[in-house]
Amino acid sequence: MALRKKIRPRKRAGKRKHHPVRLSAYQKGSLDGFQRGKEEGLAQGRADAQKRSQTAVAVIETALPKMDVLVIAAGMIPSLEIGVIQPLQTLNKQENLQFDVKLETDVTHEMIAAANTIVFVRNVEPAAYALLELAHQLNKRTVYVIDDNFLEIQPTTPVGEYYNDPIRRETFIKFLKNTQIIKVDAPDLGTYIHERYNRHVIYFPASIDFEWLDQNEKADKDQGQVVIGYAGGDKEEDFVPVISALNKILDYYGGFVRLEFYGYLPPSLADHPSVKYEGGGMEYKEFLKKLNQSNWNIGIAPLANNSFNKGKTNTKFREYGACGIPGIYSKSPVYTHWVEQGETGYLVEHTEQHWYEGIKAMIEDPTMRQRIKENAHRAARQHFSIQTCIDNWKRYIFKT
Numbered sequence: 001m002a003l004r005k006k007i008r009p010r011k012r013a014g015k016r017k018h019h020p021v022r023l024s025a026y027q028k029g030s031l032d033g034f035q036r037g038k039e040e041g042l043a044q045g046r047a048d049a050q051k052r053s054q055t056a057v058a059v060i061e062t063a064l065p066k067m068d069v070l071v072i073a074a075g076m077i078p079s080l081e082i083g084v085i086q087p088l089q090t091l092n093k094q095e096n097l098q099f100d101v102k103l104e105t106d107v108t109h110e111m112i113a114a115a116n117t118i119v120f121v122r123n124v125e126p127a128a129y130a131l132l133e134l135a136h137q138l139n140k141r142t143v144y145v146i147d148d149n150f151l152e153i154q155p156t157t158p159v160g161e162y163y164n165d166p167i168r169r170e171t172f173i174k175f176l177k178n179t180q181i182i183k184v185d186a187p188d189l190g191t192y193i194h195e196r197y198n199r200h201v202i203y204f205p206a207s208i209d210f211e212w213l214d215q216n217e218k219a220d221k222d223q224g225q226v227v228i229g230y231a232g233g234d235k236e237e238d239f240v241p242v243i244s245a246l247n248k249i250l251d252y253y254g255g256f257v258r259l260e261f262y263g264y265l266p267p268s269l270a271d272h273p274s275v276k277y278e279g280g281g282m283e284y285k286e287f288l289k290k291l292n293q294s295n296w297n298i299g300i301a302p303l304a305n306n307s308f309n310k311g312k313t314n315t316k317f318r319e320y321g322a323c324g325i326p327g328i329y330s331k332s333p334v335y336t337h338w339v340e341q342g343e344t345g346y347l348v349e350h351t352e353q354h355w356y357e358g359i360k361a362m363i364e365d366p367t368m369r370q371r372i373k374e375n376a377h378r379a380a381r382q383h384f385s386i387q388t389c390i391d392n393w394k395r396y397i398f399k400t
Helices: 027-055 078-095 109-114 124-138 158-163 167-178 187-196 240-256 283-294 315-322 352-364 367-382 386-397
Strands: 067-073 099-103 113-123 141-146 181-184 201-203 228-230 256-261 276-278 298-301 327-330 344-350
Touching: 067 078, 078 099, 078 283, 078 386, 109 113, 109 124, 113 124, 113 276, 124 141, 124 167, 141 167, 158 167, 167 315, 181 187, 181 386, 187 201, 187 256, 228 240, 228 283, 240 256, 240 352, 283 315, 298 315, 298 352, 315 327, 315 367, 327 352, 344 352, 352 367
Parallel strands: 067 099, 067 113, 113 141, 141 181, 181 201, 228 256, 228 298, 256 276, 298 327, 327 344
Antiparallel strands: none
């Protein structure tokens, strides 16, 4: 009998059980490191791409004629004309410098593309900052001209409320940090910005067009009265201690003293018979012509002692000196840099008593007034001529 091999029945194929793979600490660390490296690499790649896109030089085709300077202004105000337009106009006559002035709301990308240097003036709106970013993408030289410290202005007036808006404050700081050159008219403002935001700060004062001013003859001075004057905008806070001092002066001297105001008149003096007032709103050169022909014996320049005013410019010293008006000034850094006591001006502490005593001293000493008039006029011609100003623009801004 033949033997037959016993055939065992086959088991049905089923799903295999997969046992977890146990990795050593070394293997696990290697895999974790690979994954982290992959993620960090992707993140770094994205960051590099973003950085390259931000620093890439944009290209905008423009049919506009090429120009040297485009000025982008927040508003058409006297400081724009005095500090920027006046020297650029002279450079246009002397060296054919081509420039244009536009409000920030009227600027196109093509205008920026057509200019070599973009000068921003007192801008704080985000839309204006976008123009600064575009200028940098187009590899333009950028300048920010600022003559007020908007970070220190108090929100007690409509103007103060405007600049205290959080978005505008943030935009102002971005302008200070990121513009290539910051140009200021006051050394204290320059120090403030240099210490906090930007090391590339240039200071030099604005100018007076003496060639034009000399063409306007002065009227004969009335020798019968001492005329004390003020020309400028609304300075209610700055005038607080001065109003009482002026009332005491009028009471003491009677008809021997007259007050004249151009542009701003303290309300409490409005009805006084020895006070004359004329409104403002005129073109700057017409204003300067009127000031030059005023023949005031004394010009007053009150300035309250606060952090905002410390960043102000020496406008009153510049204008009074140019027009041959002996000035009396608050003892502020704005003026102490320029005024030599009794020689180029008269400095007083910003109190009622000191203002009264200072004005009285100037009334009583015509010899000192004449000395101040002559010395301050000489200093104004030396430091504030247009030629001096444009030399500074060429050296520090255009670097020629």
